[in-house]
Amino acid sequence: MRIVSGQFKGRRITAPKKLPVRPTTDMAKEALFNILNNQFYFDDISVLDLFAGTGNISYEFASRGTQDILCVDQDHGCIKFINDTAESFEMDIQTIKSDVFKFLEKTKQQHTIIFADPPYDFTEEAFSKIPELVFENNLLESEGLLIIEHSKHTDLSNLKQFVRSKSYGGNVFSFFENETSDEEE
Known part of the structure; x- marks a missing residue:
């Protein structure tokens, strides 16, 4: 895996084979950051990387x-x-x-972007628990974004606060946002 942009662009990171991980592909990561680049100033945000694995997304x-x-x-x-x-x-x-679920139940800190890359073989119930805990515990800043990476065989569009998904090969990013009321517009 490599860092695709920024100060460390092109730097390769080689994780030990024994780690229980499935790093986000460079192609999917680059596409995701192209989306985020249009929405956020990276030096002004707070990021929570859940199921961080190799730290691939955090390095980016x-x-x-x-x-x-x-x-x-x-x-x-x-x-x-x-x-x-x-x-x-x-x-x-x-x-x-x-454990990510125990962490989400206890933390009170808000973040601009929460990225979760759980095991692809999670049940729908386990996947749904992520946005449930994030929004119940008010862990996302008002203009923030929760992104869950999953396989193309998983559909999260029925979950509350889902707004869209983007597919890149076998990877899918599902995006969730805080609910907004008409009063705010």
């Missing part, structure tokens, strides 16, 4: 100037790899080793 945000990044993963090897890689690139990425 950091390379583009994001200073406030928190990665959550329950695998010790993943957290160690993210910490080591962030240190070698001198990126300010924070990590928490935790």
Whole structure:
């Protein structure tokens, strides 16, 4: 995997084979960041990377100037790899080793972008728990975005606050936003 843009553009990152991960493809990552680039100033946002795995998405945000990044993963090897890689690139990425669902139930910190890349074999119930906890606990800033990566065999369009999805090969990004009332317009 490589960083596709920003300060560290072109830098390759090689994760140990023993990590239980499936990194987002460079093509899908580049397409996702093209969408986000039109909506956010990366140096002004806060990012929460859930099921962070190798930290692939977080490195991309950091390379583009994001200073406030928190990665959550329950695998010790993943957290160690993210910490080591962030240190070698001198990126300010924070990590928490935790079950993502337990973390979402306890945290009170809001973020501009919450990115979740859970295992593709999650049940629909497990996938639906992510936006449920994010919105019930008010973890997304008012103009923020929750993005869940999943396979093309999973459909999240029936979940509350779903707004759209984009497919790239076998990868799909589903986007969720806070509900807005007519009063705000």
